Amino acid sequence: MPTAMTILGVRVAIFLNDHRPAHVHLIGQGHEAVLDLHCPSGPPSLRENYGFSRSDLRRLMTAVAPSVAILCAKWRKVHGPY
Template sequence: MPTVFRFDGLRVVIYPNDHRPAHVHVKSAVGEAVFILQCPDGPPILRESFGCNRAELTRMAGNVASVLTKLCEDWSAIHGAY
């Protein structure tokens, strides 16, 4: 599973065999959240989460939004169109 970005102990993953719409899995030590990217302009939207509290989800969403352009480019490189 390709980790495309790391921040604050979190890993952002795009699976090569995944489906549209463009999204990322953000993994922490205690849980995971999936954000639909809404490429190319965002904002990312939380689709689902497991084991994450509200503060952690807010932090994840902010970090995903801050690198949205890169994540959209990474998605496109792996999957083609958004």
């Protein structure tokens, strides 16, 4: 699972054997969340959360939002069209 970027100390990963729609996994602090990217321009939305607090998720989603186009391009490179 390649790390696409790190935001606020949390890995933003795109799994190599994953499925559509385009999404990323936020992994860190012993927690994981999945954000649908809504390519190509977002905004990302929460699909699943395993342990992040609401305030942490809000901060992470705000931090990920400006990078949606970059993450969509990385998704497309790994998985093809979203």
